[in-house]
Amino acid sequence: MANFNFFNPISTEMELLEQELSKKLDSRIELLNESAVHLIKAGGKRLRPAFALLSAHFYMDDLTEVIPLAVGLELIHMASLVHDDVIDNSQTRRGTETVKSAWGNRVSIYAGDFIFARALSLIATYERSNVVDVLAEASMKICEGEIIQMMSCYNVKLGLKNYLRRIERKTALLISVSCQLGAMIANAPEQEVRALRNYGYYLGMAFQVTDDILDIIADEQVLGKPTGSDIKQGVITLPTLYALRYSPRREELAQLLASPEACRNETGKIIDIIIDTDGIDYSYYITRHFARKAQKQLAFLPELPVKKNLYNIADFILAREF
Amino acid sequence: MANFNFFNPISTEMELLEQELSKKLDSRIELLNESAVHLIKAGGKRLRPAFALLSAHFYMDDLTEVIPLAVGLELIHMASLVHDDVIDNSQTRRGTETVKSAWGNRVSIYAGDFIFARALSLIATYERSNVVDVLAEASMKICEGEIIQMMSCYNVKLGLKNYLRRIERKTALLISVSCQLGAMIANAPEQEVRALRNYGYYLGMAFQVTDDILDIIADEQVLGKPTGSDIKQGVITLPTLYALRYSPRREELAQLLASPEACRNETGKIIDIIIDTDGIDYSYYITRHFARKAQKQLAFLPELPVKKNLYNIADFILAREF
Secondary structure (H helix, E strand, C coil): CCCCCCHHHHHHHHHHHHHHHHCCCCCCCCHHHHHHHHHHHHHCHHHHHHHHHHHCCCCCCCHHHHHHHHHHHHHHHHHHHHHHHHHHHHHHHHCCCCCCCCCHHHHHHHHHHHHHHHHHHHHHCCCHEEEEEHHHEEEEEHHHHHHHHHHHHCCCCCCHHHHHHHHHHHHHHHHHHHHHHHHHEEEEEEHHHHHHHHHHHHHHHHHHHHHHHHHHHHHHHHCCCCCCCCHCCCCCCCHHHHHHCCCCHHHHHHHHHHHHHHHHHCCCHHHHHCCCHHHHHHHHHHHHHHHHHHHHHHHCCCCCHHHHHHHHHHHHHHHHHC | CCCCCCCHHHHHHHHHHHHHHHHCCCCCCCHHHHHHHHHHHHHHHHHHHHHHHHHHHHCCCCCCCHHHHHHHHHHHHHHHHHCCCCCCCHHHHCCCCCCCCCHHHHHHHHHHHHHHHHHHHHHCCCHHHHHHHHHHHHHHEEEEEEHHHHHHHHCCCCCHHHHHHHHHHHHHHHHHHHHHHHHCCCCCCHHHHHHHHHHHHHHHHHHHHHHHHHHHCCCHHCCCCCCCCHHHHCCCHHHHHHHHHCCCCCHHHHHCCCCCHHHHHHHHHHHHHHHHCCCCHHHHHHHHHHHHHHHHHHHHHHCHHHHHHHHHHHHHHHHCCC
């Protein structure tokens, strides 16, 4: 299992993707180039392109036609990362961020816009307006999700529905759309496009819940960011929601989470309260629930080797030991 | 002349546009709605939609089909205004901006992204990938332009070429694309699409030079913003470029313009130095040059009443008395 290469049928295309990403982010403006190079070097799992390619692979062997879509999807993901990275004033005032140059924010905004427009110009190469439409609708929902998340911070009264809506828009939507568009470009039958779209959706949900668990329990070195960074920013995730309901110290927890100062300065204490409940186990149960739902969608798809890849990606989430 | 209504053949469509703008900016997210309502109420001349409609009107009487494009173009313009409005940290530190809520910046970023994506979903309703492509390419160049402008601030060594490139991307491109796409949607012959695109380009250049003149000489009440706001922000425009070259006090001027503090605090002195040269007259000459070039493009278009409208819009710029 550990040695299974999830992306083995698309390894050539994944290499091509890296080259294309560099090329497409090339601008005559030096400052744009610098941030682009930084973004590409930062790497990433390129999940969205991989899902588009794997989905298309059910219906075509030569995946050349899917490359512009794959590059476009990764660029849209990158553009959203760039905009997320914009420091708001309150953050700088708190001094929790490194100092950027005077126009750091503006560069991030225009660089994000530039990358998004570039993605669009790639997607426009397909003579299919429904491809643009699916992406436009998803982009709007993702923006709405960012605002919902922002407005939900430090609010301990919001429940599971709000959480699921946030992670749907934060992660599940773009992975779902990646699978859907990969299938559409490859002219998959409508029912199978839907199955792949649903597969991506449930897998994306499972991924994000896993991420939210790891943010609380993993080492800083594994995460590449401080443990509890969600808590520090006032983002309330599933294990925390569980603790807010079932912890014997739930009133104390609610008070801590409602205070930006406590979230920043007493993160360890908050984590301890959460870990003392069954919140992590419960969240892992929800992750498995979504991963299994993803796997069930595969029943609607042709019996081809690539199906095993999609199955194993979901299995990997199921098998993860915490 | 003063009584000529530039938009008389499209008055019904311009009303429809206002209704559609309100509808399309509707989101279930209250915070997005608030900023959208604010934007629509702020009004604007709706120049880009008007140019798309007038251009299409050469080739069709029923302009219903052009409405989604018209709305989309205005939304793209609005999205760029929202992103321009993001306060960078240096500005707040100077205290020149009113205080916004803690997440003011983030809301502006996501609201801009949302509006851009909405524009896209409208453009996608046309089954023409080249329409999306033209807009994507223009959007990239506009982003590059914003960054060029940012990097050119307080730099007194840059010349006319840099200035023309900046105003091309800031204003001329989207007006040019509006004319071009209006004609494309209406299935105009290729040569006439090109003529309308060029018309929009030259007219946009003339508009921006005029704006840059007014920023230096007009009353605050006429402008709706402080006189010299470009100078205050370190943006060097055509009259200033002229003065940097020909003013007897050009060395003093260069020193003042290179200093952000002087630009903010000695704006009046800088304006006096510029006005003492022929920089305003020269800039007005350049404006007329572009407006005449715009009018010349009309020779390639059919002899229809709407041509008079496009001609008069350029005439209005020519006749403006300073």
